[in-house]
Amino acid sequence: MADNGDDKLHIAMFPWLAFGHLLPFLQLAKLMASKGHKISFISTPRNIDRLPKIPKPLTHLITFIKINLPKLQNLPENAESTRDLPINKGKYLKIAYDGLREPVSDFIQTASPDWIINDFAAYWLGPMAAEHGVLMAYFSVFPALSLGFMGSPETLMHVSDDPASLDLLLKRPKWVPFESEVRLTAFQVTRLLERSSASEENVSDVYRFGANVNRCDAVVVRSCFDFEPDWLNLLKTLYKKPVVPAGLLPAVVNDAGDACWPEMKQWLDMHPKGSVVYIAFGTETKPNQYELTQLALGLELSGLPFFWVLIEGSSDDEVAVLPKGFEDRMNGRGVVCKVWVPQFKIVSHDSVGGLLIHSGMSSMVEGLQLGKPLVLLPFVFDQGLIASYLVEKKMAYMVHRDDVDGSFTPESVADSLSLVMVSEDGKMYREKAKEMMSLFGDINVQDKCVDELLYFLQNFSKL
Template sequence: MASKGHKISFISTPRKIDRLPQIPQPLTPFITFIKIDLPKVQNLPDHAESTKDLPFNKVRFLKIAYDGLQTPVANFLKRSSPDWVMCDFLTYWLGPIAAEHGVRMAHFSVVPALMLSFFGSPDVAMYGDDSRTRLEDFTKRPKWVPFESEVRPSIFQLTRNHEHLNAVEENVSDAYRLGATIRGCDAVVVRSSYDFEPEWLNLLKELYQKEIIPAGLLPAEATEYSNACWIQTKHWLDMHEKGSVVYIAFGTETKPSQYELTQLALGLELCGLPFYWVLLDQRGLSDDEVIELPRGFEDRTRGRGVVCRGWAPQFQILSHDSVGVLLIHSGMSSVVEGFQLGKPLVLLPFTADQGLIASYLVEKKMAYMIDRGDVDGSFTPESVAESLCFVMASEEGKMYREKAKEMMALFGDKGAQNKCVDELIHFLYK
């Protein structure tokens, strides 16, 4: 939007803004960062301003702190009088504040429409649905979905999300936050496209009775790095044959359990394939449950595998010819980056949103998912090894390699993406 001459004010907390990459010089006149200090609340560690800074059991305190931003955000809207304000679901209180100051509000969803649809209408999200009283009920297709679909989360994925979906102590549940945000907004902008999930986008229009505008799939932009980390990584990748390396990453927030880490590591060892693994073993300094690789794993796989415990230039690594398969959690950013580069996907979802996206990709035969127990999430090293080898090299798995190449046209089409942004801007002018 800034590249088309529109002025953007990006509001966030200081540490989050400081983490952002440098804006390209031609765009600096159009983007202004607005830093608002996060209020201090009890039980929230110092310097924790995002979910990646915290273990799961402390994330709710971050949300409580964000609720303390209402006054400074209201003051900004009053002072600057923007045409629109876009927000995620956390700031469920923003709708009435925006309306009071004559500012239109749009909810921007980083998850696709299929995920939003599972929550139902705003009222259902806020107050629940009498037909879904047990956790098991949420693994079935909701009654308001009129078409056949096998998209669903598993029990273990829902259990992992249970605390976030329900109110805990003084915190407001994520479901209520989403419903209230939708109720208070003028439009919903979704990171999606009608080419990717037409039925779910159309359903969302019916559920919300609001304008639904796909922003496109927002493919990543190539960024050149020349630091020591990338030089060393590129040297290692250059040593391997085209399409032979497995890249493993589960995003900046998904931390496996100790059991999951062990099974995954043993599976990587068993498969014999070269791998590059970006491992999150701790969520912030206050996370005292640091997971550990099996004893001797890194020694036994030295030369064949790399374990990176820090930041890695993911898009640049995925762009390398030696990377043949991605083992990911099914987060949309990783899905988009993989497909825009034509890399086949092996999926290992951990939480409900990841499970829904993964099951949709499997339903559309776009990706392959490692088999896990529905109730306890169990899986074996053998299933990891077999899944990777199946997609990487087998004749039967060729369909996934071909599908990934086919998906490049959908996920990497900059022209289609530009059209979505143009249509979004046209709507905002109305």
Template sequence: MAIHPEHKKLHIAMLPWLAFGHMLPYLELAKHIAKKGHKISFISTPRNISRLPKLPSKYSPYIHFVKIPLPLVENLPETAEATIDLPREKIQYLKIAYDGMRDSVSQFLQTAKPDWIFFDFAAYWAGPIAKENNVPSVFFTIVIAAVLGFCGPAPALMAGYGSLDELQVLTTSPKWVKFPSTVAYRLYEVLRMQDSFIGNVSEASDIYRFGAGIQSCDLLALRSCSEFEPQWLHVLEELHQKPVFPVGQLSPLTVDNGDDEKNVAWTGLESTIKQWLDSQEKRSVVYVAFGSEVKPSQDELTEIAHGLELSRLPFFWVLRKQLGEFDTEMIELPEGFEERTKGRGVVCTGWAPQLKILSHESVGGFLTHSGWSSVVEAISYEKALILLPFLNDQGLNARLLEEKKMAYSIPRDEREGTFTRDSVADSLSLVILGERGKVYRENAKSMRELFADKERQEMYVENLMEYLQEHREIKKENGDTTQIKES
């Protein structure tokens, strides 16, 4: 149907989970939507909003931050408002506090009356309260289609898993995947995240939250593109029988963030980092970082460190020794490691400018946990990937990347997840220098266009917005009674 120009602009509320690996992709999508003149109400807690990257002035008129404080919850420190502030065992209390935001979110929907709300997996209650307020909803998940497709239909997700024996099914390709695929969890990955499947002290397990969110939404959106995983997007359409929209990879190179990461001046401490990178040979440096939520065990840290030492490759390592100030178990580098690798390697225990580092010509590969934001950033700058997944969707991401010969995973014990310093060193040398690693280096370059093409990214956002606009017009013409039909 034709959309009248005066009716084109939408007001969209966004409710991401309280993890920067979720909030930042939501914010990237918000910028793409704001670029088209639509209004965004971005809902989060006061401290999280203050820690988000400053918006370029061009987006400020369109993106409004809505601050909703977390209720006080026993066992959750008052200043902890995101997963980055907490060790893993305390994140369940953050979910309890997050669930306590639902009345405030409902009140916002009543008063602001947005045209749509985009909500994340943890806010599984957002779909029902949106319906109560006559606001259609989008379950926008930052995971890729392969991850969501592997997990299965909403009723099965909501039923959950009662025991370790039941969890073993997650180590094989599911029956609803009709094509050959190696996408499945390793046993050690399942064992490490049993609470995500079986539950914790919060009112719902992670897997239940995913299922309930998918079941209650009007439309499913995810960080993907049809050229990259067409079969998995089809699996989602078959499983959920509702509209499925990939929103693109949301590469940082496809939206104006106020500067060009490659050319903007490196300031302060960054200048020291740049000087060191400038002194290294092209494509020789291994960049090592495991995101904001991963802290290796002490044994894993020791093997990674010795592996870097054995590889003889120059490296820049962003190391998180603890997960927030309330993490009492700090990990430490092997004695004498920094002295032995001085000049050849740098260990940074604070913040580092990841995009600037990845954009530097001396960086040849990225040793990463396989978080999808890190994968997208690496491919955007044509960096080869060496994978060491730990939690959540990381293992499934790694399987898909391996299938596509886009990355190489460090070999590990299937049950324990252990790995050796030799396997670390050999994997790094293979990908950065070896003939066998040439395919990973070349695919990192060839996939850049798919991941970081501005026109392609614009197309995905435009397709989504056209659908959302059209549905609003249908609602108006039918007195807000029409249900969304699959397109």
């Protein structure tokens, strides 16, 4: 371990196999490497090959460690991330991930990093790191409010699937000592169970998360005190160990060439400033057929021009389809793009006046760092918690959904978009988004968070 604040660290990073996790881990890796620290980024070959290129000045400091995922009978060929398979096969990816114990152990023993920064899924990594004399931090790509709502490690490790236990998720938890509108709805809890419940062959997500927090030396959170001070302070009480914000990790302009960008820019250039709605739901969230139909009809009803990124996974068991004739009717007014796009470049364009998103952290941060107002349509539990917090703080507006079954109408989509994008009544959301630029987009604030995180990691043994 470093003896003083000037010594450089060797930090290993081991994210979960989802691009909503891989990309924030890589972003943090680049920020730490920019301060001169050595990073070993561990993942599978196909995922590493799909990551953005490292800036040349950092290539000598970031080393990618490729380890092969074990083959499983129920895991599709070449499926190495959640984007490669349908939701109902997600548990097999976790089982395969658990099969990485031995190669990760071999790496730790051989490389002897000062720290290994872990994600929620590798619940077995804490004891392994300790056995080899390596410190471990759990890095949450979710904000403190999501963690605080779920409770202490002990609570998480003993959550059961019975209805009485699940009812607790619908209320403000007893361990939250301050007033808050952060909550889950019944349909979000149902989806949480569908995606994360335990089975004879798989450990539940909440147990993995709780065990990681319980066995780590410190918790690092994608957040800052200016964004959610109460929730960060609550985590320190719940976890009884250091909780260190890593900053909100705002996106940075990437000048790397995108073959599709000139055509997209040409379309955006044709529209007046602030008139276009950008719609995207991340790489992991896939609306079902009902949701896709309501969304499309709502966009049509709104009358607004739109740019919709709708990635259809070939691995999905059932691919949802747009209403018949929708794309023909919207020709000229809207774009439906079914491939990866340079999101930050698009959202940065002056013609984009607002975002319709799922409340994922990366899209939320990108929108607010650029001063673009947000309309939220959360699907799963972490998105629901983040959305309710943003609504509580008047940072965004949420499309109304039925709490029990998650249903919503085209009219609710159209009305929400019109309110936030056009209406005088929604001016507060447009003004609040501009105000938030100083918090979400300030590179100096982010730099300070990384400096404080690195100081903590360097001096942990003396604190």
